Amino acid sequence: xxxxxxxxxxxxxxxYAIAISLGLAAVxxxxxxxxxxxxxxxxxxxxxxxxxxxTPDSHxxxxxxxxxxxxxxRFSFPETISGLDLANPDxxxxxxxxxxxxxxxxxxxxSAMDVTIVMRRTSNQAAVAPASAWLxxxxxxxxxxRFVRNCVGCHQxxxxxxxxxxxxxxxxxxxxxxxxxxxxWLAIVHYMNYLSGWEFGRANPDGPPDxxxxxxxxxxxxxxxxxxxHFKDAMDELSxxxxxxxxxxxxxxxxxxxxxxxxxxxxxxxxxxxxATLWAADVSTNRMYAIDVATGDQEYYDVPFDGExxxxxxxxxxxxxxxxxxxxxxxxxxxxxxEKSWQTWPTVTNKGEVLGIHDLSFGYKHELLTDDDGLIxxxxxxxxxxxxxxxxxxxxxxxxxxEVAGRAxxxxxxxxxxxxxxxxxxxxxxxxxxxxxxxxxxxxxxxTRVTLPMAxxxxxxxxxxxxxxxxxxxxxxxxxxxxxxxxxKQLGIYDLPDTGSAPYAVTWDPVRKVVWIATSNADAIYRxxxxxxxxxxxxxxxxxxxxxxxxxxPESGVLxxxxxxxxxxxxxxxxxxxxxxxxxxxxxxxMGAAQ
Amino acid sequence: xxHGFRLAVLALLFLAAPLVNADELDGAxxxxxxxxxxxxxxxxxxxxxxxxxxxxxxxxxxxxxxxxLAQKIIIGGAGNWGVVPMVPNExxxxxxxxxxxxxxxxxx
Numbered sequence: 001x002x003x004x005x006x007x008x009x010x011x012x013x014x015x016y017a018i019a020i021s022l023g024l025a026a027v028x029x030x031x032x033x034x035x036x037x038x039x040x041x042x043x044x045x046x047x048x049x050x051x052x053x054x055t056p057d058s059h060x061x062x063x064x065x066x067x068x069x070x071x072x073x074r075f076s077f078p079e080t081i082s083g084l085d086l087a088n089p090d091x092x093x094x095x096x097x098x099x100x101x102x103x104x105x106x107x108x109x110x111s112a113m114d115v116t117i118v119m120r121r122t123s124n125q126a127a128v129a130p131a132s133a134w135l136x137x138x139x140x141x142x143x144x145x146r147f148v149r150n151c152v153g154c155h156q157x158x159x160x161x162x163x164x165x166x167x168x169x170x171x172x173x174x175x176x177x178x179x180x181x182x183x184x185w186l187a188i189v190h191y192m193n194y195l196s197g198w199e200f201g202r203a204n205p206d207g208p209p210d211x212x213x214x215x216x217x218x219x220x221x222x223x224x225x226x227x228x229x230h231f232k233d234a235m236d237e238l239s240x241x242x243x244x245x246x247x248x249x250x251x252x253x254x255x256x257x258x259x260x261x262x263x264x265x266x267x268x269x270x271x272x273x274x275x276a277t278l279w280a281a282d283v284s285t286n287r288m289y290a291i292d293v294a295t296g297d298q299e300y301y302d303v304p305f306d307g308e309x310x311x312x313x314x315x316x317x318x319x320x321x322x323x324x325x326x327x328x329x330x331x332x333x334x335x336x337x338x339e340k341s342w343q344t345w346p347t348v349t350n351k352g353e354v355l356g357i358h359d360l361s362f363g364y365k366h367e368l369l370t371d372d373d374g375l376i377x378x379x380x381x382x383x384x385x386x387x388x389x390x391x392x393x394x395x396x397x398x399x400x401x402x403e404v405a406g407r408a409x410x411x412x413x414x415x416x417x418x419x420x421x422x423x424x425x426x427x428x429x430x431x432x433x434x435x436x437x438x439x440x441x442x443x444x445x446x447x448t449r450v451t452l453p454m455a456x457x458x459x460x461x462x463x464x465x466x467x468x469x470x471x472x473x474x475x476x477x478x479x480x481x482x483x484x485x486x487x488x489k490q491l492g493i494y495d496l497p498d499t500g501s502a503p504y505a506v507t508w509d510p511v512r513k514v515v516w517i518a519t520s521n522a523d524a525i526y527r528x529x530x531x532x533x534x535x536x537x538x539x540x541x542x543x544x545x546x547x548x549x550x551x552x553x554p555e556s557g558v559l560x561x562x563x564x565x566x567x568x569x570x571x572x573x574x575x576x577x578x579x580x581x582x583x584x585x586x587x588x589x590x591m592g593a594a595q
Numbered sequence: 596x597x598h599g600f601r602l603a604v605l606a607l608l609f610l611a612a613p614l615v616n617a618d619e620l621d622g623a624x625x626x627x628x629x630x631x632x633x634x635x636x637x638x639x640x641x642x643x644x645x646x647x648x649x650x651x652x653x654x655x656x657x658x659x660x661x662x663x664l665a666q667k668i669i670i671g672g673a674g675n676w677g678v679v680p681m682v683p684n685e686x687x688x689x690x691x692x693x694x695x696x697x698x699x700x701x702x703x
Contacts, residue, residue: 161683164683165671165680165682165683168671168672168673168680168683169673169680171672171673171680172673172674172678172680174678179678180678180679183678183679184673184678184679184680187634187642187679188682190633190634190642191633191634191642191682194630194633194634195630195633198630211632211633211634211636211641212636212639212641568630569629569630569684569686571685
């Protein structure tokens with residue numbers, strides 16, 4: 001099993017590597033329990049600081065584990081760690097507004113370690129603040145929404161790599177820096193368009209994209225103009241960022257991250273079975289990875305299709321099966337996780353229309369639902385349609401969405417989909433035109449249509465509560481819509497704690513009665529409480545944490561998501577992760593509690 | 596991290612890494628697989644200079660420039676060919692960038 005890169009700075013890793021090579025490291029024979037304290041330079045305990053450990057190769061379990069400090073600055077890893085280098089545990093603390101000074105590890109015995117981490121307050125948040133923090137520079141909400149929509153599908157903006165490029169531009173000594181800046185950002189957009197063309201053109205028989213004309217793919221010039229207008233400095237100094245809502249992490253919050261080797265896109269992840277297996281969809285290798293949560297061992301299963309399928313959207317079957325919708329037109333696939341056997345249906349209608357299936361119909365448990373006739377419904381992004389497939393015989397038919405007044409044109413992108421509890425209606429979002437609506441399964445007619453105020457608001461992956469309240473994440477505008485599908489009434493539209501956060505997906509938590517929101521650009525998961533209309537924040541343990549889908553394991557109540565950076569050579573982690581909020585909401589079934 | 600320090604670190608990493616047979620690395624293939632072709636062509640100027648233009652400029656001191664270009668490929672930056680900085684290519688190893696550099700400088 002490959003390990004994720006060390007969280008320590010490179011210099012620390014080098015020293016560590018040299019120590020190892022000289023035989024100076026003392027590796028514990030027994031599994032080690034790690035506790036400790038995080039304090040500032042005055043010795044004051046720091047609460048809600050993140051502490052992460054990159055586990056040694058010999059450790060059975062997650063590649064990286066993260067906990068948080070409680071009120072007394074104390075933290076404790078709920079799992080012991082085997083193969084630990086007692087002299088140099090790969091520990092790292094993160095906290096907005098602080099920088100880590102040292103790790104002092106005192107071994108009380110060969111099986112326990114008490115660590116002191118000292119942090120210093122710093123006004124420069126550049127090393128810890130998420131990419132979204134830099135977007136406060138873009139005051140025009142429409143411009144910000146367009147920029148997020150155009151870029152964050154592949155990576156965060158401005159990612160660390162983008163900021164490093166800003167520094168290179170700022171270092172160029174020229175008479176006309178404004179023109180040079182415009183040319184440079186145009187060049188970087190060209191470069192990224194080319195890389196993107198490679199990634200998304202894999203199923204294209206015409207071969208790689210034309211480098212000379214990659215500029216003109218999509219709204220490249222508009223993206224470059226936004227960057228030239230707002231990213232004028234070296235982008236290495238940032239201050240004043242706040243998460244925008246209270247952190248909801250405690251000493252019981254526990255995050256486990258699992259890297260999947262040799263991939264470039266873990267698009268989604270979901271837990272199934274008992275004992276739970278973490279399934280991760282790799283759109284770039286046409287594989288489903290099965291990760292044993294307890295041991296970290298991995299196996300993979302190729303989607304049975306001759307060509308590019310790109311497993312993308314995951315849904316839980318009521319019988320414990322795993323349903324996989326593809327990125328490329330190919331097959332809908334159902335995996336029996338016990339038998340490890342596949343069943344597939346081609347993504348083409350009886351009339352020969354090629355489908356671009358995005359979501360399959362599911363309800364408040366994020367569990368696949370059929371209508372009364374046993375049909376599975378889906379969103380069809382390619383044809384801006386909804387449709388069904390009959391799993392008994394493969395019959396498939398689509399229904400094209402009507403044009404939305406004032407938002408006509410191509411690129412409507414019918415995207416997310418949920419089914420109401422009566423299984424007679426489906427609701428969908430249209431990413432490209434800032435709209436959502438409903439379709440009546442019995443009459444086969446489109447019904448309600450809602451046009452959002454901003455054309456680039458970017459509604460994406462939907463969820464629905466056990467009372468048929470639908471939640472719509474607005475990826476571009478950084479908002480959340482709360483909508484009563486029974487009354488066809490909008491209950492509210494709320495700014496997220498950070499409007500540059502790019503909320504990609506939401507999921508209803510049927511036990512906690514809250515909505516969890518996965519953000520692509522804020523290195524955070526948000527919790528929305530419908531009772532109080534308030535938000536809470538769980539910060540992720542690393543930058544570049546481009547989250548996409550989010551799911552709740554129905555047994556344990558842990559949150560499951562993935563860092564979904566896509567496109568080869570784009571920087572950023574590719575990992576599946578499990579977040580135990582530590583609130584005990586699912587009782588003693590909570591993973592980690594029994595360790 | 597400043598560039599001087601980064602170079603030192605890269606040098607250290609290279610010394611510590613297992614030796615790779617440079618003959619197995621084909622610069623002509625690497626410029627494709629590492630996507631140098633997004634910005635460079637063998638004979639045409641795209642975003643960056645053509646490979647043949649680079650070779651012509653450095654024809655007099657190829658041996659020195661193999662190492663300089665190898666570093667430039669990884670670190671990026673502007674200065675020699677206009678105001679647009681080259682993107683850093685940290686996904687290219689030093690062995691690979693040397694092979695690319697040797698191939699470019701060998702072009703006529």
